[in-house]
Amino acid sequence: MENKMMNDFLPINRKDMKQRGWEQVDFVLVTGDAYVDHPSFGTAIISRLLESRGYKVAILAQPDWKSPDDFKRFGRPRLGFLINSGNVDSMVNNFSVFKHRRRRDVYSPGGRTGKRPDRALIVYCNRAREAYRDVPIIIGGLEASLRRLGHYDYWADKVRRSVLLDAKADLLIYGMGERAVIEIAEALDAGISAGDITWIRGTCWRAGKTDGSGSFIPEADDIILPEYDEICGTDMKAKAAYGKSFAMQYRSNDSVNGRRIIEKYTDSCSVVQNPPQPPLEEMELDDLYALPYMRTYHPSYEKDGGVPAIEEVKFSITANRGCFGGCAFCAITYHQGREVRSRSKSSVVDEARLMTRDPAFKGYIHDVGGPTANFHHPSCQKQLQHGMCGSKDCLFPKPCSQLDTDHSDYVELLRAVRSVEGVKKVFVRSGVRYDYLLAGWKGGGHGGSGKAFFEELCRHHVSGVLKVAPEHVSDQVLRQMHKPPVSVFDRFSSEYRKFNREAGLKQYMIPYFISSHPGSTLEDAIQLALYMKETGFVPDQVQDFYPTPGTLATCVYYTEHDPFTGKPVYVAKDIKEKKMQRALLHFHKKENRHLVAEALREAGRPELIPVLR
Numbered sequence: 001m002e003n004k005m006m007n008d009f010l011p012i013n014r015k016d017m018k019q020r021g022w023e024q025v026d027f028v029l030v031t032g033d034a035y036v037d038h039p040s041f042g043t044a045i046i047s048r049l050l051e052s053r054g055y056k057v058a059i060l061a062q063p064d065w066k067s068p069d070d071f072k073r074f075g076r077p078r079l080g081f082l083i084n085s086g087n088v089d090s091m092v093n094n095f096s097v098f099k100h101r102r103r104r105d106v107y108s109p110g111g112r113t114g115k116r117p118d119r120a121l122i123v124y125c126n127r128a129r130e131a132y133r134d135v136p137i138i139i140g141g142l143e144a145s146l147r148r149l150g151h152y153d154y155w156a157d158k159v160r161r162s163v164l165l166d167a168k169a170d171l172l173i174y175g176m177g178e179r180a181v182i183e184i185a186e187a188l189d190a191g192i193s194a195g196d197i198t199w200i201r202g203t204c205w206r207a208g209k210t211d212g213s214g215s216f217i218p219e220a221d222d223i224i225l226p227e228y229d230e231i232c233g234t235d236m237k238a239k240a241a242y243g244k245s246f247a248m249q250y251r252s253n254d255s256v257n258g259r260r261i262i263e264k265y266t267d268s269c270s271v272v273q274n275p276p277q278p279p280l281e282e283m284e285l286d287d288l289y290a291l292p293y294m295r296t297y298h299p300s301y302e303k304d305g306g307v308p309a310i311e312e313v314k315f316s317i318t319a320n321r322g323c324f325g326g327c328a329f330c331a332i333t334y335h336q337g338r339e340v341r342s343r344s345k346s347s348v349v350d351e352a353r354l355m356t357r358d359p360a361f362k363g364y365i366h367d368v369g370g371p372t373a374n375f376h377h378p379s380c381q382k383q384l385q386h387g388m389c390g391s392k393d394c395l396f397p398k399p400c401s402q403l404d405t406d407h408s409d410y411v412e413l414l415r416a417v418r419s420v421e422g423v424k425k426v427f428v429r430s431g432v433r434y435d436y437l438l439a440g441w442k443g444g445g446h447g448g449s450g451k452a453f454f455e456e457l458c459r460h461h462v463s464g465v466l467k468v469a470p471e472h473v474s475d476q477v478l479r480q481m482h483k484p485p486v487s488v489f490d491r492f493s494s495e496y497r498k499f500n501r502e503a504g505l506k507q508y509m510i511p512y513f514i515s516s517h518p519g520s521t522l523e524d525a526i527q528l529a530l531y532m533k534e535t536g537f538v539p540d541q542v543q544d545f546y547p548t549p550g551t552l553a554t555c556v557y558y559t560e561h562d563p564f565t566g567k568p569v570y571v572a573k574d575i576k577e578k579k580m581q582r583a584l585l586h587f588h589k590k591e592n593r594h595l596v597a598e599a600l601r602e603a604g605r606p607e608l609i610p611v612l613r
Contacts, residue, residue: 009037010047010297011058013073025058025295026050027185028077030124031141032086032093032116033107034301035061037294040313041087042141042177049178050293055079055185056563061298062108062115065123066400070129079188081128082181083169084141085120086308089548091155094118097546109304121147125167136194138184139372140173145335146550147265148174148204149249149271150228152242153556154547159242159558162263162271163234164204170194172204176321176336178288179277182523201255202277207262207270216270223252227264243563246555252562253487254339255279256387279322279341286347289318295358315361316429317351319343319413320370324379325433326393327471328482329517332371334550338388338502340375342409349416356422356475368417369430373439374453376410379403396482405440407453418460428461434468434492458499462507466496469512472520473531480519480556480569486531493535511537515581516572517545518556520604525581529596529612533587542585544578587612 011017012035017025031043038044047057058077063070086093086107093116096102101113108115117123121143128137147163164172171194173180180202187197197207207216218224225248226241233239245263252258258275265271280288296314297307320342323332348368355361367373378384379394380402385492387433394400418426440450458466470489472478478485493509500507515525532539547554555563560571572578582600583595597609 009035009052009059009294011074011300012061012300014075017074019057020056022056025074025077026055026079026189027057028060028071028074028081028128029057029130030063030071030081030083032062032084032090032120032124034109034115034307034444035298036107036296036307036310037298038296038310038313039289039291039318040295040316042084043086044293045288045291046082046140046177046181048293049288050181050185052291053182053185055189061111063124063127065117065120065127068127068130071127071290076132079185080136080170080194081125082139083121083124083128083137083139083167085124085143086116087142089143089146090116090118090120091153092546092548095155097544098578103346104308106308107300109307111308112304119166121163121169122167125169129168136171136188137167137169138173138181138194139167139169140177140181142335144315145174146331148172148273148546149225149261150231150239150242150245151549152241152547152554153549154554154557158234159228159238161228161265162204164206164271165265165269170205171197173202174204174273174335175202175276176280177202178280183530188263191411197538198272199274200417201274201301204271204273207272208268216272219260221259223248223259223261225249225263226369227266229266239559240566241563243555243559243561243566246552247563250552251390254333254337254383254388256383256385257390258387269299276337277347279337279339281341282344285321285341285343285551289343289347289351293475295354312366315355315358315365316369317348317417319348319363319368319373320376323371323375324388324394325375325436326396326482328480328552328556329471329514329545331548331550333552336371337402338379338394339383340378342370342376345409345413345416348413349420352417352423356420361422363422363424365417365423365426366428367429368414369428371430372436373428373430374410374432376407376413377404385429393482395439395484396432398484399435399439403436403439405436405450407437407440407450411453411456414456414461414517425463427463428457429467431469433456435488438488438492455499458496458505459503460463464507465507466507467512468492471512471514472517472528474520474524474527477517477520477524480553480562480572481517481549482516482552509537511539513539513542513585515542515544515585516578518553518560518569518571520545520572520581521570522577522580522584522599523605525584526600526603526605526608526612529584529587530608533612538588539585540584544582562569584612 256277261273322340437450580599583592
């Protein structure tokens, strides 16, 4: 196999193939996003990784899905189609939380909508199968990962089957798919049928035949989930089974303790989820981010005004992966996992130097972080050998006594990046967990305490306003979110104001809040509004809770019970109540006054109407 890498975009048409001297591609990578060759985009990482291993990859970005013709653009791929819906689940991308069509798609040229279908994975797989019936189809990315087993779908308001079955794909890659896609490529290249590739970690495959003629015998160590028919009903028995299934999956989602998971369907077919892949280690991450990305969108989009999504990430650096924060509303636990790994300091510095050579670079690096910026190493040494704890979180309900809170490696990294010639300022925008920071306020090695990092952050890495995410102030809601009590946020806010005052810095704080999260009543929303009134916080952004596949909070939203305790949880599902909770968080806006007043009357608090104005 020819192993030739060119410093150019990968082919998007036959002309590009001919320029590279290719008669046939090995893989056609289909994506719902515009083609952006930047390591913040999964399409770029997977395609460049395959290219580095000698495979010929063509990019079919936002194809015409009305017919199979566009899926024949490159001819028949030698090894298969690799299909993702884009960086975001296609339904989240296309619809607001109130199920209205979005007016902008930042992953499309010019921000125009309508360039990707609803349930893009299913649609793309159907067209690819029509184009070349016997070519293997492998699906991956966020949409595949979060829908890999039976899941509640907010837009249909029902439990849907594994997307592997509905898309009729051959294999599904979940999580961060670099290792899995290479192993699959090597197996296909060796002549192994896609249907026989059943051993690769980080994949799901279909066992048995849909016509009922096949059979599949689980192994003794397998985790057998409740059958799909048990979880897809609407009665409380089915919802209890759904919660049980979620809890079983959640507790088997790390590479050390993870076991094979089986979900059976009525047609003698089962979806088998192999254990997760181990996270990429430092050297592997360094190699991955050193691949020859063009670091921008394809020039064919220039006439449309480019691709808006590049604006925030073009001069940002991904320094770490994984998150042990465990927020109930976040899908990172289910997708990237809780095992944190980071790149080396030299790798990150090299990327910063590369940025300074870009003509568009003005001296400002927008972020050096990841899912959580100050999670820069594994949560504890114990989990490296024994895996993540299945029955408890690292930070909830309080920080674990074994938690490694040393911030010194991240402090040193930030100092190294801001010392790069041509760099004027380095911001940290990917989120700071203040409970983790405060847990190590006095600990850590040289310069490694949470306090040392906090002071470094305030002096050098805030752009006048620090954005933090307390998410709520009602402790009962925070418990449902798996977030710390409001007293922890209050302590952090106090320390932030104190330090900036003493240092003579005019810097402010803007909090992010979520309305209508499971557990939140109108009274809780009123408590949050009164807190903002008292403290003077004006939220920059209020997000109504969005039940996306794969999160603990979505499971609670659907079942109205905590899947781990079985206890009932109040859930605001009525659209009017959801709008009232959201309006309370923006009580200062004139257009919300009637909804705020109505919410206060309904909650029996009319005396607060003149207060919340």
